[in-house]
Amino acid sequence: DQTWPSSIDELEDIMFLTAGYRKRTFTDSVIPCEKSPNTAGRINAAEWIRTAFHDMATADTYNGIGGLDASLQFEIGRSENVGPAFETTFIFLQAFLSVRSSISDLLALSMYTAVRACGGPIVPIRTGRIDATESGATGVPVPENPTQTFVAQFARMGFNTSEMIELTACGHTIGGVHAAQFPLIVPVGTAKNEYALFDDATQAQSKFDHGVARDYVLGNTTNPMVVGIAKANGRDSDGRVFGVDKNVTIKALANPVVFHDRCKVVLQQMIDVVPPTVKLTEPIQPYEIKPVNPQLTLVAPGTTLSFTGEIRVRTTVRAADKISSVKLVYKNRDGEAGGSITTTSVGAASGFDDSFTFYKFAASIDSTKSISSFTVEVAVADGTTETHDNNGKGYPVEDSVILQSPQSCLEIFTDTDNNRVLTIVAAKRTAVTGTPAVDLASLKARTGGLVVPMLTHSSLPMTAGKSYGPYTFYSVTTKIGSTLSLRATFDVTLGTAKDVFKRTSNLPDGCVPFGSDTSTSMAPPTTTQQSSTTVSPPTSTSTTTPPQSSGWASLGCYTDSTSSRTLPVIASPAGGSAALTNALCQSTCKSLGYVLAGTEYSGECYCGNYISSTGKPATSGCDMACHGDAAQKCGGSDRLSLFGFGGAKAAVAPVPQSKKTVEGGYKYQGCYVDSRDARVLSGAELADDALTLKKCAFFCKDAGFKVFGVEYGRECWCGAALGAATKVGEEQCNQACGGDATEACGQGDRLSVYVK
Numbered sequence: 001d002q003t004w005p006s007s008i009d010e011l012e013d014i015m016f017l018t019a020g021y022r023k024r025t026f027t028d029s030v031i032p033c034e035k036s037p038n039t040a041g042r043i044n045a046a047e048w049i050r051t052a053f054h055d056m057a058t059a060d061t062y063n064g065i066g067g068l069d070a071s072l073q074f075e076i077g078r079s080e081n082v083g084p085a086f087e088t089t090f091i092f093l094q095a096f097l098s099v100r101s102s103i104s105d106l107l108a109l110s111m112y113t114a115v116r117a118c119g120g121p122i123v124p125i126r127t128g129r130i131d132a133t134e135s136g137a138t139g140v141p142v143p144e145n146p147t148q149t150f151v152a153q154f155a156r157m158g159f160n161t162s163e164m165i166e167l168t169a170c171g172h173t174i175g176g177v178h179a180a181q182f183p184l185i186v187p188v189g190t191a192k193n194e195y196a197l198f199d200d201a202t203q204a205q206s207k208f209d210h211g212v213a214r215d216y217v218l219g220n221t222t223n224p225m226v227v228g229i230a231k232a233n234g235r236d237s238d239g240r241v242f243g244v245d246k247n248v249t250i251k252a253l254a255n256p257v258v259f260h261d262r263c264k265v266v267l268q269q270m271i272d273v274v275p276p277t278v279k280l281t282e283p284i285q286p287y288e289i290k291p292v293n294p295q296l297t298l299v300a301p302g303t304t305l306s307f308t309g310e311i312r313v314r315t316t317v318r319a320a321d322k323i324s325s326v327k328l329v330y331k332n333r334d335g336e337a338g339g340s341i342t343t344t345s346v347g348a349a350s351g352f353d354d355s356f357t358f359y360k361f362a363a364s365i366d367s368t369k370s371i372s373s374f375t376v377e378v379a380v381a382d383g384t385t386e387t388h389d390n391n392g393k394g395y396p397v398e399d400s401v402i403l404q405s406p407q408s409c410l411e412i413f414t415d416t417d418n419n420r421v422l423t424i425v426a427a428k429r430t431a432v433t434g435t436p437a438v439d440l441a442s443l444k445a446r447t448g449g450l451v452v453p454m455l456t457h458s459s460l461p462m463t464a465g466k467s468y469g470p471y472t473f474y475s476v477t478t479k480i481g482s483t484l485s486l487r488a489t490f491d492v493t494l495g496t497a498k499d500v501f502k503r504t505s506n507l508p509d510g511c512v513p514f515g516s517d518t519s520t521s522m523a524p525p526t527t528t529q530q531s532s533t534t535v536s537p538p539t540s541t542s543t544t545t546p547p548q549s550s551g552w553a554s555l556g557c558y559t560d561s562t563s564s565r566t567l568p569v570i571a572s573p574a575g576g577s578a579a580l581t582n583a584l585c586q587s588t589c590k591s592l593g594y595v596l597a598g599t600e601y602s603g604e605c606y607c608g609n610y611i612s613s614t615g616k617p618a619t620s621g622c623d624m625a626c627h628g629d630a631a632q633k634c635g636g637s638d639r640l641s642l643f644g645f646g647g648a649k650a651a652v653a654p655v656p657q658s659k660k661t662v663e664g665g666y667k668y669q670g671c672y673v674d675s676r677d678a679r680v681l682s683g684a685e686l687a688d689d690a691l692t693l694k695k696c697a698f699f700c701k702d703a704g705f706k707v708f709g710v711e712y713g714r715e716c717w718c719g720a721a722l723g724a725a726t727k728v729g730e731e732q733c734n735q736a737c738g739g740d741a742t743e744a745c746g747q748g749d750r751l752s753v754y755v756k
């Protein structure tokens with residue numbers, strides 16, 4: 001298993017999370033294999049494979065120049081690169097461009113994805129390719145070249161003659177030739193959709209298989225680059241390439257097993273042609289355990305850190321329903337044992353071969369003792385516990401410098417120059433020397449018809465502010481061009497210490513000063529009710545409940561169950577279960593941003609802003625002593641001692657609602673069916689855990705789209721127009737937006753659509 005974190009982390013997600021929770025949509029365009037961009041007579045998967053080949057094909061391995069380096073994006077106008085396929089492939093890929101995923105690595109991954117989608121071999125994917133910043137040499141093979149030119153061109157790329165035959169056959173197993181671009185190979189008006197496939201004249205099904213070699217060897221091929229007018233026109237390049245060694249290699253490839261195995265080898269060879277200065281990583285493997293967005297945040301007044309995130313567990317080998325618990329066991333910053341953190345399952349995802357389940361955690365940690373690393377304990381049903389220690393190193397948590405997300409923000413509104421204000425606030429341990437800086441990686445649209453934006457780095461020095469507990473705050477404010485501002489990422493650095501790969505899209509759109517209570521704004525400001533509760537406590541539990549930490553009031557005893565939690569977040573207070581008191585649970589929930597807290601079964605602490613509809617007031621059962629103070633009651637078996645902060649009541653969450661209009665001039669159209677096979681909106685896309693309607697509206701508006709849609713709580717899609725889509729009942733778009741529980745953001749495969 002790879003050691004986490006690593007440079008592959010973003011690509012690993014894109015590669016393996018193709019459906020379900022936290023899915024990336026990379027495979028959507030090539031499943032099924034026949035899928036066309038928008039018109040009949042094109043096949044996405046074939047175009048992706050051809051694009052990777054054309055990008056690599058100008059490599060000069062004798063002199064260590066070129067290779068898979070995305071220089072093709074600057075070479076699209078050349079006659080050796082005719083057809084619309086290259087541009088549409090780059091438009092697709094650029095949506096995944098980041099500082100951790102270069103276009104050339106994405107080209108390699110797109111070739112892998114296309115081959116997999118069409119039933120081909122698993123090509124190992126290494127990463128670390130560096131994108132060219134300008135066009136490179138010419139030299140893609142074109143059909144009219146003499147046979148010996150092909151041999152010389154492939155030798156320049158690093159392929160011997162039989163590898164040339166293999167690579168060409170492996171490339172020409174899906175897709176075909178377009179009459180519009182190659183009328184001397186396919187006469188106009190002769191092929192269905194003006195598109196003659198290499199090995200399937202009926203165009204029934206595109207498959208990555210040995211058919212192209214088999215049919216050639218059997219003498220019944222319909223490959224337009226072997227038979228037909230191409231021969232008379234000197235453009236029968238497949239026929240001449242396959243025959244160059246008297247059919248020895250192509251005959252071997254007529255065997256399906258040989259075809260599969262050799263394609264795996266030569267396709268990897270193709271994407272691994274890189275200049276000697278590029279050092280490729282080991283092939284990407286799925287992590288067994290992967291921390292997802294782990295984040296430390298200092299909480300006012302500075303005595304605690306909140307630690308939140310998710311643990312992704314690969315469930316291919318250990319079925320999710322056999323996992324009884326996933327726990328983090330952490331060390332303090334001095335290396336001593338710190339405590340353990342409980343998790344709850346929040347979702348599942350899958351890929352071509354793998355499945356994963358995500359477990360959410362929310363803990364509060366003493367800021368002085370802090371945290372340095374953790375291990376993950378997965379308890380499985382047969383009673384065994386697997387301990388994952390990240391190859392002996394533990395999963396590191398950098399606490400020297402941390403992003404303070406609640407105090408940071410990307411303002412939604414643009415100034416007259418079309419810029420947005422970005423404020424980044426970090427907390428640095430005062431005792432660690434140095435001044436933090438922000439390494440901002442922003443994307444800038446290019447001019448001149450180039451579709452891939454430019455990735456630019458800027459290093460922004462931060463200015464010191466106030467100190468709180470063991471931390472000192474630093475901040476920087478900058479302007480960022482509004483277009484693509486939600487796709488920027490940044491690291492907060494302090495020498496070698498780094499809090500990395502933060503997305504601007506996950507920042508709030510307004511900065512909140514440290515210590516000001518955002519959470520109270522969620523609670524109904526009902527001072528009269530609050531005082532009446534204090535004056536005449538409603539239940540007998542209040543007599544046994546000692547005074548609460550300030551601002552908290554008892555809401556009585558509530559039912560709970562393991563299958564439907566009354567409060568959604570399981571919290572791990574500093575000091576752990578053994579130290580649990582009601583006040584400790586309350587302060588933990590408050591530090592995590594919640595206004596309801598509940599203790600249960602002597603040592604458990606739950607938080608939330610609303611209760612579930614299954615939680616009901618209970619007349620008895622909250623009678624178990626708290627582990628941390630025998631004089632207090634901390635719930636009972638399936639019973640929560642519930643408390644509210646700032647007048648918060650035990651209310652069920654309102655059903656999230658669509659809005660009639662959204663900033664930017666968008667109007668609600670309704671709830672529509674969407675699917676990965678037929679995206680209603682496919683112009684641009686943003687995945688964002690903190691999604692709001694406003695954020696999606698501005699993302700699509702900046703990108704120049706008139707339609708936006710939100711789906712699955714965290715996906716934002718843009719489009720030029722709302723085509724023929726199926727409208728369904730409002731109740732099917734009832735998932736809360738990640739960044740605002742009152743707003744509806746579609747559902748799985750359901751899109752809440754807004755048009756301006």
Ligand code: HEM
Nearest residue numbers: 046049050053083141142143167168171175176177178237
């Ligand atoms: C002698 C070498 C080669 C020549 C002369 C050649 C030429 C061509 C031509 C003329 C087309 C038709 C393109 C269109 O009409 O859109 C084509 C399609 C294609 N080529 Fe090649 N090719 C060669 C090698 C390769 C290699 C090595 C690969 C990849 C491993 C590859 C992958 C593809 C794919 C996937 C298509 C189908 C594209 C589609 O259906 O849109 N080719 N090739």
